[in-house]
């Protein structure tokens with residue numbers, strides 16, 4: 001199999017002008033708004049819809065943190081007006097009321113932060129903390145549900161048995177000889193010498209190729225050196241508020257170049273669903289914030305080539321190709337409603353992470369892990385970023401790019417602060 005070295009994204013293209021939703025968009029909107037699989041969305045919405053006013057018994061008020069803060073300030077101003085009435089009693093009462101109100105806001109903020117922290121840390125991996133030295137927002141809005149792995153949309157179905165074969169390396173330490181490990185054979189062009197993608201300490205050697213990790217049918221176990229992404233995140237992370245980019249992610253400790261950070265997790269949807277959702281998100285929900293990442297590392301021809309190779313094997317084994325996903329389509333990861341810490345990585349024109357394409361099931365190239373690795377040594381508390389357009393220094397060696405929704409987003413200013421900042425997040 002020839003592996004493409006570029007990772008330029010197939011962009012989700014939709015008309016730039018705002019328009020009424022089509023029938024298809026309307027029904028997708030209904031579907032994602034009322035999707036009650038596992039009751040997860042409703043649970044998330046319930047958590048995020050409790051306002052401080054509800055907490056202090058004022059059911060007439062609700063809204064975002066900003067609105068709540070403004071309401072708090074308005075009440076504060078009313079107290080000052082009371083003072084001008086020269087009524088000391090009234091003033092004291094008002095001040096008490098105001099203090100109570102502030103306490104309620106503080107305890108509600110505290111509660112929301114705890115709910116967020118608990119949900120975030122229920123996902124696998126070392127603890128994630130939250131810091132905000134910029135304003136008084138306790139945590140990002142909890143308008144999504146934390147998940148630890150891909151969640152398949154109802155239109156994406158895979159049969160249970162996808163693997164064609166595993167490797168048979170049987171040394172006490174799992175796979176040690178790259179020339180013998182069958183899992184590596186797809187990652188190298190004919191005539192090239194196969195190599196493990198990772199050093200012994202788990203750091204990535206080079207960014208030019210997709211990573212084919214050992215899988216469930218291999219004879220090695222999880223400690224095998226060819227299983228890094230599937231072991232999950234090992235670095236501690238901190239979700240922190242940036243002055244100009246909303247929330248971002250950093251690590252409190254230095255990180256060496258080539259370290260695996262985490263994968264981009266979300267709902268796995270078809271590109272048709274992605275087009276519709278992009279329109280809904282831009283026009284109804286998130287404005288210029290994008291959460292869609294195309295899994296477009298492999299070209300259509302490569303996906304077909306593999307399909308042809310495996311068709312007979314599937315027949316023999318009685319398994320089948322994924323239903324509902326035409327061979328000529330790519331899948332997209334949508335972390336708008338279901339996601340994890342990876343949805344908070346901000347863009348930089350000079351990023352310190354690349355997205356790598358990490359595969360366990362080589363018979364299913366359309367479903368791979370978009371895995372974040374550091375591309376240089378990173379100092380403690382340096383923000384972790386990647387290039388949303390995937391055209392930074394490492395452009396021909398990365399994979400995937402965050403999809404912008406429409407040309408309206410082209411104007412969004414970039415605040416990455418890099419010396420060669422392109423000026424716009426979504427445009428060159």
Ligand SMILES: C[S@@+](CC[C@H](N)C(=O)[O-])C[C@H]1O[C@@H](n2cnc3c(N)ncnc32)[C@H](O)[C@@H]1O
Nearest residue numbers: 245246247288289290344345346347414415416
């Ligand atoms: C996937 S979200 C990243 C998390 C986001 N900061 C938050 O608080 O939810 C992408 C959005 O973050 C903001 N953002 C990311 N990188 C940025 C940058 N370099 N400059 C300005 N805004 C940025 C933009 O609003 C962008 O649409």
